[in-house]
Amino acid sequence: MAAIELRNIVKTFSDPKRGRELLTLDHIDLDIEANDFVCLLGPSGCGKSTLLNIVAGFEHPTSGVARVDGRIIDRPGSDRGVVFQQPTLMPWLTVIDNVAFHLRLKGVPKHERRARAREFIELVGLTGFEHHHPSELSGGMNQRVGIARALLMNPRVILMDEPFAALDAQTKLEMQEELVAIWQRHRCTIIFVTHSVDEALVLGNKIVIMTRRPGRIRDCVDFDMPRPRDITSPAFNDTKRHVLRLIREESTRIVHVS
């Protein structure tokens, strides 16, 4: 049984201003195995974030079913950790309390939850910043707090919605490497939304290419290149060429139709 099953997912949004329905996701079928690192790759507005939000439980499909470990997803839950595009930390809490927020909700005593939080703060390299507020940290550091917060719940699945999009190139490279290291150590399933072919190929072992709106799955590319991946190697570039061709075919097809 796949860790995440998406069956015939259709999502429409109503557009009351124009009095019509907007088809965002058009019959998505996807199986994600446990411990996969899946990158959802597609242009802006293709519905990849909507798909992620359905798995997170923030949105409900108009029709079709989404399951995690065989259970139908009907609400958000701590079995699915989400890392948002913006860090989305509680600005009134310090780093350590943000990371430990899940434990506070569960009523874990303070010293215990702080000890647990420290482990994960160390994991993302923020030791020494436990008592800073998010407003005192850079975007990259806050995004690490967001990752630590998601990891602490020990979720089966981590959902990431372009978490590095707002970071500079260098920080982004560092974070990507760290994320891969964390994934290798923690053995969890990751769904990572991105519009960057390079990012998808650096991170994923399965690249799901989506079409323009309405979002459909164009293709799935398995990519088992060993890590750390050399982004200048022939093997990397061959796959990149293949993925780019799939994307280009997709956009020319649209041009011909229109």
Added chain:
Amino acid sequence: MTSVTETAAVRSRPRAGFSLSGFERLIVPALVIAGWELFARSGYLPVSLLPAPSAVLHALADWVIGLDETTQSYSGHWHRDALASALRVFAGFGLASVVGILAGVGIGWSRLIEKGLEPTLQMLRPIPPVSWIPLAIIWFGIADKPAIFLVFLGAFFPVLMNAIHGAKTVDRNLVRAGAMMGASQRQLLTSIVFPAALPSIFAGLRIAIGSAWMLTVTAEMVAVKSGLGYVLWDSYYFLRYDIVIAAMISIGLLGYLSDLGIKAIMGRVLRWQLGMTVQGN
């Protein structure tokens, strides 16, 4: 050696800037008071109509510590009058804060509560609190209660409106993050919506404390026989404008101090905002 001098110079700079701005702040009030004193002594208006600042200060001093009984029966009784007003302010304001925050966060968070409560409250809101005076007197008589009732009405709506605004404009993604971490509806409300609405709630509390003083004084002029407002109105009947102005100054001062108090609490509670806003620097 040089480095020590440099550090000292750097450290002293902000302090010098502060004392300078402190001095600048006093220029305008000093000029206003000096001009007023001169104008009052020029004899252009009868002394009884426009008392000089020195006369007002004299009346205020006598009222506070009892010098020569120029304020007659009020001499030395300032603390009693101020306390009477302050207690009404804090009773009404405290009540309004609790009810206003609870109702406001509820309305801002839940559609059901919004539909149930908001139309009624919004219809009551445009009615000036002062227009409740007749009903307040026949319901509560002449004493503390009608004053507290009026203060409540005046302070409630600013707190309510700002709490609604604060709860409504909470970042939806923060709520999602909370739900993702397994928060129940109740936990979302207490652990996310309420703290996120606090900056807005404090803005409401600061407006409300001003309204609270305004309404205490108004109520004391009509419906109560004690407090700074009562002294003010009573002195008007006896043509003692020096005491009227002394009462005005007392009200202004106490209002200012209560606002400072709320600001101090706000500074502690919203310490996390430091560095987020220009004000924080």
